[in-house]
Amino acid sequence: MRVKARDDSLTTERLALRRFTPDDGALLWELHGDPEVMRYCGGVLTPEGSREMLQGRILEYYEEHPGLGIWATIERATGAYLGLHLLNHIRGAEHIQVGYVLSRRAWGRGYATEMCVRLLRYGFAELGLPRIVAITDLPHVASQQVLLKAGLRRAGERRFAAYGTEPLAWFERDADGWLAEHAGGAIDGRGARAGEPDGRPRTSGPESR
Numbered sequence: 001m002r003v004k005a006r007d008d009s010l011t012t013e014r015l016a017l018r019r020f021t022p023d024d025g026a027l028l029w030e031l032h033g034d035p036e037v038m039r040y041c042g043g044v045l046t047p048e049g050s051r052e053m054l055q056g057r058i059l060e061y062y063e064e065h066p067g068l069g070i071w072a073t074i075e076r077a078t079g080a081y082l083g084l085h086l087l088n089h090i091r092g093a094e095h096i097q098v099g100y101v102l103s104r105r106a107w108g109r110g111y112a113t114e115m116c117v118r119l120l121r122y123g124f125a126e127l128g129l130p131r132i133v134a135i136t137d138l139p140h141v142a143s144q145q146v147l148l149k150a151g152l153r154r155a156g157e158r159r160f161a162a163y164g165t166e167p168l169a170w171f172e173r174d175a176d177g178w179l180a181e182h183a184g185g186a187i188d189g190r191g192a193r194a195g196e197p198d199g200r201p202r203t204s205g206p207e208s209r
């Protein structure tokens with residue numbers, strides 16, 4: 001994979017990503033210990049499980065796969081930690097997936113979609129990934145709506161041993177199709193093309209970094 005990644009500086013109009021650090025255990029636990037947040041993410045983790053995820057799946061993964069990973073999602077206006085977005089391997093597979101887990105206080109404001117679109121552009125245009133996929137639990141319509149708004153397409157169901165025995169909703173998109181469809185600028189969290197409320201594109205969008 002071609003990597004000219006500045007993955008610690010991805011921003012949108014309202015959000016920024018930064019890498020997690022070894023000191024971020026408490027932030028992750030805000031997500032991993034909340035049953036509502038984890039309802040469609042395999043259920044709450046133990047504190048030990050959360051620490052293991054920080055060490056292995058997050059910190060070590062940064063070194064193993066430069067440019068990819070799981071990042072803390074920050075509200076730019078306040079500096080508040082909102083949760084995480086990710087662009088990484090499906091566990092035990094070669095596919096690169098996009099994903100997000102936000103604290104309850106951040107739901108319903110278009111944040112998941114806004115940074116998901118930025119990560120798709122980053123993955124396709126900056127990393128040169130040919131395809132990005134996503135998986136959700138079958139009943140998780142909110143997450144499926146985010147993926148559709150961001151420009152992925154539903155393509156049936158798949159099973160992955162690392163995520164249990166149940167079939168999962170499968171989404172995917174190739175770079176050419178997504179980039180052609182999103183040539184004119186960013187799609188904001190409400191699924192609208194940013195900067196075009198009057199139909200006129202802006203010259204520099206919020207995805208410019």
Ligand SMILES: CC(C)(COP(=O)(O)OP(=O)(O)OC[C@H]1O[C@@H](n2cnc3c(N)ncnc32)[C@H](O)[C@@H]1OP(=O)(O)O)[C@@H](O)C(=O)NCCC(=O)NCCS
Nearest residue numbers: 037100101102107108109110111112113136141142143145
């Ligand atoms: C799923 C999640 C990421 C959504 O984040 P969000 O920032 O609220 O998402 P957005 O505001 O960008 O978009 C949510 C969309 O789902 C829709 N939605 C929300 N709940 C819904 C429901 N129960 N049924 C149908 N649609 C629903 C919203 O209306 C919105 O779509 P719209 O803009 O077309 O109206 C967030 O709830 C979350 O982090 N949940 C816990 C972790 C999780 O499940 N992560 C995904 C694992 S696959």
